[in-house]
Amino acid sequence: MTIHIGAEKGDIAETVLMPGDPYRAKWAAETFLQEVRLVNEVRGMLGYTGTWNGNPVTIQGSGMGMPSLSIYANELIRDFGAKTLIRIGSCGGMQKSVAVRDVILAMTATTAGSPSASIFKEVNFAPCADWSLLKAAAEAAGQRDVATHVGGIYSSDTFYDERPDLNEQMVRHGILGVEMEAAELYTLAARYGCRALAVLTVSDHLLTGEALPSDQRERSFGDMVEIALEAAFS
Numbered sequence: 001m002t003i004h005i006g007a008e009k010g011d012i013a014e015t016v017l018m019p020g021d022p023y024r025a026k027w028a029a030e031t032f033l034q035e036v037r038l039v040n041e042v043r044g045m046l047g048y049t050g051t052w053n054g055n056p057v058t059i060q061g062s063g064m065g066m067p068s069l070s071i072y073a074n075e076l077i078r079d080f081g082a083k084t085l086i087r088i089g090s091c092g093g094m095q096k097s098v099a100v101r102d103v104i105l106a107m108t109a110t111t112a113g114s115p116s117a118s119i120f121k122e123v124n125f126a127p128c129a130d131w132s133l134l135k136a137a138a139e140a141a142g143q144r145d146v147a148t149h150v151g152g153i154y155s156s157d158t159f160y161d162e163r164p165d166l167n168e169q170m171v172r173h174g175i176l177g178v179e180m181e182a183a184e185l186y187t188l189a190a191r192y193g194c195r196a197l198a199v200l201t202v203s204d205h206l207l208t209g210e211a212l213p214s215d216q217r218e219r220s221f222g223d224m225v226e227i228a229l230e231a232a233f234s
């Protein structure tokens with residue numbers, strides 16, 4: 001057990017999917033895994049372990065934002081031995097070529113300041129996805145009927161942005177979407193020799209103002225979970 005994860009050591013699999021929303025962890029575990037059991041409910045941040053095609057998998061909520069994700073990812077990696085961590089979450093679309101419901105595989109994650117920023121001082125570290133996971137996810141997505149984009153995303157610290165000029169610069173530099181967690185996950189994976197990827201569903205669009213209706217979210221999020229699972233075990 002750790003401060004934030006009430007599981008026993010053997011309760012967490014080496015492969016962990018991390019949605020921001022703990023209820024999405026419950027839904028994904030109950031929908032896609034077999035032999036599912038609840039392994040964490042500290043602070044309501046639900047975590048489940050089960051199997052997918054016989055492979056052990058944990059689906060653990062990360063909460064919203066890099067400080068929250070950093071707590072769970074640190075404990076999963078350092079205390080529970082997680083080796084492959086895949087964020088499954090939503091993002092806001094930032095390019096005209098990206099539509100609501102599309103999937104984005106985040107090759108890089110630009111950030112203005114993750115919890116790790118103080119380590120790097122004047123250096124701009126470039127958080128990037130694990131190549132083997134990214135390649136496998138792109139192949140898995142190619143087998144499905146879902147438009148998929150591979151490229152850079154922006155991990156922001158704010159949802160209600162007081163600095164719209166930052167988003168404008170991201171759009172100008174070809175960033176595909178904005179979310180709030182991946183850059184810290186990629187940085188921790190680099191530090192501890194793990195594999196990480198963010199598979200994201202576009203839930204809203206910053207340029208068009210369009211948003212995915214709640215009744216259509218489940219189907220779109222399902223594609224993302226299956227792409228993540230197929231990539232993890234390819």
Ligand code: HPA
Nearest residue numbers: 090091092159178179180
């Ligand atoms: N901004 C930040 N994070 C998000 C967004 C957004 O528009 N949509 C989904 N996650």
